[in-house]
Amino acid sequence: MPAPAPLHPLHLTLANGLRVTLRHAPRLKRCAAVLRVAAGSHDVPVAWPGLAHFLEHLLFLGTRRFPTNEGLMAYVQRHGGLVNASTRERTTEFFFELPVATFSGGLERLADMLTHPRLALEDQLREREVLHAEFIAWSQDTQAQQQVALLQGLAADHPLRGFHAGNRDSLPVEREAFQQALRDFHMHFYQSGQMTLSLAGPQSLQALENLAQQFSEHLTSGPLHPQSAPMALMQGQARSYQHIADNHLHHVITGDAPREALDFLCTWLNASAPGGLLAELKARQLASALQASVLYHFAGQAVLDIDFTLSTQDEAVTQVEALLHDWLSFFAHSDWTSLREEFARLAARQQQIQGALALARHDCQDLSEQDVVALKTLLVSLRLPPSEQRWQLPPNNPFLRSPARDERAGLIRGQTSAHRGLRTFAQDRSRGRREMSALTFSPALADDSDEAALYLQWRAAPSGLETTVQSLRENARQAGVELSFESLGNDSLVRMIGLQEPMPAVLDALVQSLNQPQEVQFAKPATIAIRALLKALPACCGTIDPQPAARGTARWQGLGVGFSAAHEAAIKTAAARLPGQSAKLNQPLPSLSGQRVWHEVKTDSNEAALLLFCPTPSPALADEAAWRLLGHLLQAPFYQRLRVELQIGYAVFSGIRQINGQTGLLFGVQSPSVSLEGITDHLQHFLKQLPALIECSDDLGNQTLAQQFSAQTLPTAQAAEWLWHAHLAGHPSDYLAHLQSRIQTCTPQALQTAAEQLNDAAGGWRCVANGPRVSVDWQAGD
Structure with missing residues (x-):
């Protein structure tokens, strides 16, 4: 199969200096915008660390035209979209994704908040406490502190070595000098010449250009201010160093190479195919994993981190370093022609599958001859000795190439489409063997799209399932299929979502690998408390199957969505060889009915973190509709009350969540200052205000929410x-x-009934927290 044609973006510079990138992709069902300001944490005055991050937060607090409950975050959440922002070293990004019909409203709000921020002192005081809470979490986060330690090998005066997160001490909002610096930073950088807007959507390029033009008219006009160049990354002629922490060896390389060239190098460094660096390290039992990534890239400076997960630290470091240098030397003197073709194919495939937001954020160019020369120069500058090992370049990804199909699906050799209704005895017998009543294909989505999804759920999963999924994950991702594994208490779930063309091959590889499982343990990285609780939630909600599988006997069921007839047939053929018995798995929904159950889960953080899952009282669609509308209505007020007004935590969210087919409202809070008892009190107090919230709402949001369930969009x-x-x-x-x-037809009375059911725990309450139950009103869970 030839490499898919890449999307060629349109680059423009508008009259006021705003740079614009437009990507038209008819397959998309949503639109996305990414606004990048050429200013980040390294551009602030040295006296006020964290000022850029602080301003990013302040911009979301609403404007005179669009108060908080009508601002960008509330607007996007109300319409079922995605929104966030990020302050990097030399850039600040604001991005969102929305349905086509509501996209212009998002752009209007983004332009207004960038241009007319609310900088009232009382707002700044409250938001500073939020940043301070984030700083505390950052200072306790293992991965964040490892990153700080990793950069200690750089020159002491380089800004990468500095503190830029911001906290209560570095943001003296009460001082006029700080206020002046904040206003100056906003005026200097937050104007048209300093910004780049990227739009992606199904609209025509002309329609996208019109939206960009309308957006630009609301911005403050100004010129591009060149950002100051940083100090040298390392002193003297040094270009690399080692950092060893726990069981990780980091080999850090600094230099001057384009981002595309470094991405090219990382792709082949990370490859796990036989003959490569990782395969050799595993064979010698020196390391179990390798991850190369670009940590920093600006103004001709780049920091490349090659992270090895060591199997042993005795003599491994010296041997790993020697093998790395040998492989880099081999790679530097290899012919990259085939790798460049494969790299172009990988890039094109990713653009073929990326959603609107990923496409809008995509800012990499094709690998050019100049990029290749720059990378060769960087590798030569490392002064590596000639390679002595017999390395091999990574082979082509098999999932990127479809096997030839000589016959059409549903026909045996010698038949034509005119014979489609005729079957032989042998064909019927073969078909009977492959029939799997537990693998169904939903007609809910049209099969004329390139995309599809496959779900496979096991009870008593075959040995090595998670390991097998992990080993196939990267090749599948490169081919346009997101392959994932999730543990659900007694069950295991494998998802495949993305392009349907490679899915039969991915499933076939999964089948083959499961017949020869390898017991490889993957390291479980430390994570913040609330994420650990989210991972534990499905198991806490698990139930016991009244007909459990016999010991050692796996049973599985599956669902396919969006497959064409040909790909459906191929999936069935591959699935017929899956280990275990194809059988409909019983999914008994737990009935808590008024009970309040507390599950204690240990986490790495001492901060109080809590999830409250409240299932609907029944699986009936009427209940689900009312509870979804209730969740839609309370999302913004819940965030406003607990996150903005009370400031009890920086991780505050709510929404509908489905777990093993059970629908419920999920509330989440992590706080550095409030106890679990305090969090539960705040939650219950908020829930008691819901009847009044419903009563005073002019628009419950029926139509806005209903539009989000259209299969066409x-x-x-x-x-x-x-x-x-x-x-x-x-x-x-x-x-x-x-x-x-x-x-659409849910009434205010039905919503009031749902609020009463929620407060009465009609479907039960299930709390998952990183501490013991706060009172005897809660019964201890398993």
Whole structure:
């Protein structure tokens, strides 16, 4: 199969200096915008560390035209989109994704908040406490502190060695000098010449250009201010150093090479194929993993980190370093022609599958001859000795190439489409062997798209399932398929979402690997408390199957969404060889009915973190519709009350979550200052205010929420996830249409009933927290 044609973006510079990148992709169902300001944490005055990050936060606090409850964050969340921002070393990004019909409203709000921020002192005082809470979490986060330690090998005066997160001490908002610096930073950098806007969507390039032009008219006009060049990355002629921490060896290389060239190098360094560096390290039992990544890139300066997970630290470091140098020497003197072709194929495939937001954030160019020369120069500058090992360049990714199909699906050799209704006895017998009643294919989504999704759930999963998924994950991702594994208590779930063409080959590779499982343990990285609780939540909500599988006997079921007839047939053929018995798995939903159950989960952080999952009182669509509308209505007020007004934590969220087919409202809070008891008190107090919130709402949001369930406008991944849980709950394939209708007609009285059920724990409350239960009102969970 030839490499898919890449999307060629249109680059413009508007009259006021705003640089614009436009990507038209008809396959998209949503639009995305990324606004990049050429100013980051390294551009602030040295007296005020964290000022750039602080300003990013302040911009989301609403404007005179769009107060907080009508600002960008509330608007995007209300319409089921995605929104966030990020302050990097030399850039600050604001990005969101929305349905086409609401996209212009998002751009309007983004322009207004960038141009007219609310900088009232009381707002700054509150937001400073949020940054201070984030700073405390950052200072306790293992990975963050490892990153700080890793950069200690750089020159002491380089800004990468400095503190830029911001906290209560570095942000003296009460001082006029700080206020002046804040205003000056905003005026100097937050204007048209300092900005780049990237838009991606299904609209025509002309329509996208019109949106960009309208956006630019609301910005403050100004010129591009060149950012100051940083100090040298390392002193003297040094270009690399080692950093050893725990069981990790970091080999850090600094130099001057284009980002595309470094991405090219990282791709082949990270390859796990036989004959490569990682395969050799594993064979010698020196290291179990390798991850090369670009930590920093600006103004001709680059920092490349090659992270080895060591199997032993006795003599491994010296041997690993020697093998790395040998491989780099081999690579530097190799012919890259085939690798460049494969790299172009990989880049084109990613653009073929990326969603609107990923496309809008995509700022890499094709690998040029100049990039290749620059990379060769960088490798030569390392002064490596000639290679002595017999290395091999990575082979082509097999999932990027479709096997030839000589016959059409559903026909045996010698038949034509005119014979489609005729079958032989042998064909019928073969078909009978492959029939799997537990593997169903939903017609809810049209099969004329390139994308599809496959879910496979095991009970008593075969040995090595997680290891096998991990080993295939990178090749699958490169081919356009997101392959993932999730543990669900007694069950295990494998997802494949993305391009349907490679999926049969990925499934076939999964089948083959499961027949020869390798017991490889993957390191479990430390994570912040609230994320650890989210990972533990499905197991806490697990149930016991009344008909458990016999010891050593795996059973599985599956669902396919969006597959064409040909790919459906190929998936069935591959799935017929999956280990275990194909069988409909019972999914008994736990009935808590008024009970409040508390699950204690240990986490690496001492900060109080809590999840409250409140299932609907029944699986009926009427209940689900009312609770979804209730979740839609309370999302912004919940965030406003606990995060903005009370400031009890920096991780504050709410929304509908589906777990093993069970729908419920999920609330999450992590706080550095409030106890678990205090968090539960705040949650219960908020929930008691819901009847009044419903009563005073002029618009409950029925139509806004209902529009998010249209199969024609839903991204495949999101639609597939909803359909999978509907399948587990026993709903028919037209679930989305019925749910949409129920939401549209949901009455205020039905919403009041849902609020009462929620407060009464009619479907039960399940709390997952990193501490013991706060009172006897909660019963201890398993």
